[in-house]
Structures are given as structure tokens and as C-alpha cells.
Amino acid sequence: MGVIDRKEREKVEMKRQILDAARSLFLEQGFEKTSIRNIAEVIEYSAGTIYLYFKDKNEILFALHVEAFSALMQAMQAGIVGEADPFERLISLGKHYLKYAFENPELYDLMFVMTAPIETLEYRKEIWCDGERAFETLEFVVADCMKAGYFEGADNETISVMVWSLVHGLATLHLRRRTMIFPEEKRIKLLEDAYAQFTEILKTYKK
Template sequence: MGIKERKTKHKEDLRKRILEAAKKLFVTAGYEATSIRKIAQEIEFSPTTIYLYYKDKSDIIYALHQEGFLMLRQDFQPLMQVDSPFERLKAIGKCYIRFALTQPDFYEVMFMMKGPMEYLKVHCVDGEWAEGERVFDFLLQTVRDCQEVGYFQQLDVVQVAVQAWSSVHGLCSLFVSGHLKSMMEVVLDEDNQERMIEQAFRVFVHYLEATK
């Protein structure tokens, strides 16, 4: 590996360390309580070093937001090969739930924190949300495909997509925030929580099937 390649790798490794440290602090301490100085302390570098990569912490949280949506899109990508639209819709829901369960910190940054949305309001024209829109467009197209084979007749495509998304998001956010466990009379371990989420999703799927 040449000098140029080593420098590039060093920069990329440091960028990843900054993002990992920031994600940890955003989730454990909260976005408002996290500063560039605290992120720098976490990775044992000076704040000046972080400013070489990111303008401020809103820039950092949006970078995490982008990375998380890229991961989710990559998880969705194989589902394009599922021919049956309704089976694809079910697979999207399961994939989304699995992402929340296996990547709870990313999920919280992407779907439960206001920081990335505030960044969009300030820096993006008309609140453009390219990363989220690409993921949502996949869901929208799947709902349209479902309509072509007889599902959701006379229903608005966007409303069906939002209802499907909000249903699985509600389950996932209860899990990620810890409310699902704390609200149960009998303490559930993580496996039982996961099974509860999957069972609730199956109930929702049966409801969708009834709309055909």
C-alpha cells in the first residue's frame, strides 16, 4: 500500500471512529447534551481534528442518517427480486423490523431523533430527503404493484404506504426506546420482545390481506 492509499485509509478510519463515537453519545447522552468536545474526548483526539471532517454536530448526525439509510437500502435491494407484490410487501416489513432489532442505535438516529430533520430544514431545498425518499419510494412502488394484482383497491397509495410504515415503526420504536419491555407486567427478555413484534406484524399482515 502506497503513501497516498495509507493516508486515504487513515482518513476513512478516523471518519468512522468519529461517527461511531458520536452515535454512541447521541443515543446514550442525547443529541443536545453531546458536543464536539465530548465526541473528541471519546476518540482521544482534539476537537480541531473533528472540524477537519465535519462542520458541526448537525453535520455529523446527518452523516449517520445517510449511512443508516444506505444500509437499509442495501437490505431492501434483494427484495426487488420477489415477484409477488404482496409477498414483497411482507418481506419489506420483516426486513425493516430486523434492521431496527439489529441496528437499534442507527434506527434511533434515523427515525426517532429530530437532529437529522432539523438539518434537512436548514440545508436542503424544500426539505428534500433523498435517502429517506429512495427507501420510501420502494415501499410506494410495492403498494402500487399490489394494487395491480387486486390489493388495496380504491385506497390511496401514499396512505396505505404510510399506514404500513407507521405500524411497523410503532412496534420498532417501542422496542428501541425500551418502552416495550418496561410496559409489560411480566419482564420480557429480548428474544420474547422480538417474537412479540413479529407476531404483531403478522396480525397487521392479516389485516392487509383482508383488503383484497
């Protein structure tokens, strides 16, 4: 019976439609301000239909979450390959992380800022698994740096948390508009300079 196969395909296709509509609306107007009815309208179905494919609104967000992490991992890998020097690799990793954050603000939010749906116990496992893998990628690069003599005597995990916190801080301050206290034309440069300054200080640490 090819019928159930087709049904399966149709189900997947429908989920795709919902997710695409949801992503675009979330990006446009945010999660809270997007209603199930809005999503249903875009895909030209009734609101109730959405619930045949997703348990609730949070589960839609969660599905996008998974996609977002996969995209971030790709972005990070792109920052790693082709950089021979370990420290340059670390610098590039951070830059690509920031680039992803700035180019996908709502998805970055979803992964590292949003708080609402993450509280739901069930979601945790998969989400944190993804998060862990991204963090491990950072740790690997830091390990390479240490092998090359950087951060002598320091702890890999500690250094990694520090680096992560810095780029995450830069990203969120900007995404959440807290750089508004600086004149508009300076904002991006200030963030770039801060990151460059950080990596320079980090590099000279050798000690």
C-alpha cells in the same frame, strides 16, 4: 503531485476515524451524552481537531445519517429480492424494515425519531431525498400488490403511509421501551403477532 492525493486520502481517513468513534459512542451512550471531547479521546486527538473535519457536532450526526439510510435501503432491497409473490414481498419488506430497526436502534432513531439536527435547514434536502427513496421502494411494492388485485379501490400513497406508520409504530414503541408494560418474555412475540395480524387483515381486504 501525488501529495494532494495523499492529503485527500488522509482527510477522508480522518473523517472515517471520527465517524467510527462517534457511531460507537452514540450507540453506547446516545447522542446527547457523547461529547466532542469523548470522540477526540477515542481517536487520540485534541477536541479542537474535530472541528477541522466537521463543522459541528450535528454535522457528524448528519454524516452518520447518510450512512444509515444507505444501510436501510440495502436491508429493504434484501427483503424484496427473491420473493415472487407481490404480497409476500410486501410482508418481507416490512419484516426487513423491522429487523433493521431492531438491529440498529440508534441509527433508526437518527433517521426517524431524532428531532434536533433535522431542524437545521441545510440538512433537509439530502436527508429527505433519502427518506423519499425509501418510501418509494414501499410504494413500488404496494403498486405490484395492487396490480395483483390487492387493496382494490384504495390509494397507493394512503396504503403506503398506513403500512409505514404501522411498522414505524411497532419499532418505536419497542425501541423507546414502551412495551415494558408487557411481561418481558411476551414482548417480541406480541410485536410479531401484531405485524402478522396486520398483514393478514390487509391480505383479506381484497373485498
